[in-house]
Amino acid sequence: MPGGVGTQHIISIGDFDRTEIDKLLDHARQIDQNKYDTFALQGKILAVLFFEPSTRTRMSFESAIARLGGTSISVSSIEACSIAKGETLADTIRVVSGYADAIVIRHPKEGAARLAAEFAHVPVINAGDGAGQHPSQTLLDLYTIRQSMPIDGIDVALVGDLRYGRTAHSLASALSLYGVRLHTISPKGLELPASLATALSENGMEIIEHDDITDVIRQVDVLYVTRIQRERFPDSTSYFNVSSSYRITPELLSTAKAHLIVLHPLPRLDEIDPRVDALPHARYFEQSRNGVPVRMAMLLKVMQ
Amino acid sequence: MKNAQKTGEAEHEDLLVRRIMNGTVIDHIDAGEALNVVKILGIAGTTTEALSIATNVMSGQMGKKDIVKLSNRELSKDEVNRIALISPRATINIIRNFKVYQKKGVEIPTLIEGSVRCPNPGCISNTNEPIKSKFAVLPNGLRCLYCDSVITKDLTSHII
Numbered sequence: 001m002p003g004g005v006g007t008q009h010i011i012s013i014g015d016f017d018r019t020e021i022d023k024l025l026d027h028a029r030q031i032d033q034n035k036y037d038t039f040a041l042q043g044k045i046l047a048v049l050f051f052e053p054s055t056r057t058r059m060s061f062e063s064a065i066a067r068l069g070g071t072s073i074s075v076s077s078i079e080a081c082s083i084a085k086g087e088t089l090a091d092t093i094r095v096v097s098g099y100a101d102a103i104v105i106r107h108p109k110e111g112a113a114r115l116a117a118e119f120a121h122v123p124v125i126n127a128g129d130g131a132g133q134h135p136s137q138t139l140l141d142l143y144t145i146r147q148s149m150p151i152d153g154i155d156v157a158l159v160g161d162l163r164y165g166r167t168a169h170s171l172a173s174a175l176s177l178y179g180v181r182l183h184t185i186s187p188k189g190l191e192l193p194a195s196l197a198t199a200l201s202e203n204g205m206e207i208i209e210h211d212d213i214t215d216v217i218r219q220v221d222v223l224y225v226t227r228i229q230r231e232r233f234p235d236s237t238s239y240f241n242v243s244s245s246y247r248i249t250p251e252l253l254s255t256a257k258a259h260l261i262v263l264h265p266l267p268r269l270d271e272i273d274p275r276v277d278a279l280p281h282a283r284y285f286e287q288s289r290n291g292v293p294v295r296m297a298m299l300l301k302v303m304q
Numbered sequence: 305m306k307n308a309q310k311t312g313e314a315e316h317e318d319l320l321v322r323r324i325m326n327g328t329v330i331d332h333i334d335a336g337e338a339l340n341v342v343k344i345l346g347i348a349g350t351t352t353e354a355l356s357i358a359t360n361v362m363s364g365q366m367g368k369k370d371i372v373k374l375s376n377r378e379l380s381k382d383e384v385n386r387i388a389l390i391s392p393r394a395t396i397n398i399i400r401n402f403k404v405y406q407k408k409g410v411e412i413p414t415l416i417e418g419s420v421r422c423p424n425p426g427c428i429s430n431t432n433e434p435i436k437s438k439f440a441v442l443p444n445g446l447r448c449l450y451c452d453s454v455i456t457k458d459l460t461s462h463i464i
Binding site: 012014088089090107108109110111112114115118129130131132133195 | 424426427428429431432433434435448449450451452453454
């Protein structure tokens, strides 16, 4: 039934060890320097199954396959495919396996990508499953940090919705492989899940909770900001009060280390003042652009 | 190994539950867990064979214990090992012609499939997909192999 012997999937950052991550990031850097074969995946087809909205992840995967000479076919919503007629994801995956050489999937249910890997005959890459995993985002986050500094032993602050934010979960797990000290700053009720915090601590990671970004801004090397979603709050006033207290501004950054970088998986709402965009700390648009070489390296890993 | 089914501490239980001719006797179940054992084996509502349950039976070793006897069915290794999750001291006696044909303890399995429900409502295993739930057995609980949710307490409430 499942993908067969030797089929490689990328489902969770937890499936990688440190060596594999470093190897993939090294390959992405080579690609970034235009050292790659533009025909490497010529004749290959990537199925892009997005059952949730996306701009960056979807387009960067499509860009990645195109730059490697392949093409993509896609489904852009549950409403637009047979799942709307009651078909199971398992059946959809079995069918699509016959049309493509690899599948990229985003789905609202946690574990959907792992299910897809069970039923697919081709490699599956998880592009985000519910509040679960988002390994390609984590790899490009790590890549962006590594462009500025070695990851080992740095101080990283995660700011925002750390409970539901899958990018924060995946990144925290990966950073635990690099001896990073983790600082968390989140609204009440949106803290890092206790089970994840425990697992990270057991993995030797030091995690320090803070009430206010100003407590930690002088200390950290990376500020990773995530979106606080309006729907997590009972009304717009309480949302506004909370989100404004987690806002990154030039004034806040004036006391930061000179080499501090600000990352955000995007899209941002009010978490980062647009005035920050012009500061050398701002790396979120570069981070977004890095999605292409990192995803090219991922496609080459599973499709070549 | 062929021993008489009736041994030492079983005398009292004999008054409660008759010996069986063929089948499986699950002995030394932690007191109060017999119904959960039946539930985790998935035989509660489906078996057509005689099923006998004794709870809070006096036991020399355990103080009190539960016993489950299932006629005309020999449980497989995978089935009995699920019991280890809720009653690791349980012993399994395969009975043939009123005699203990085989006696063994339970071993904690590495994977539990289809008998525990993931507590995460957003998990794909809680949908109509044609899959069984799958959990890795950890030293302190179970981890869903689909969504990574961890169950560390009150396992029996998650048994399907």
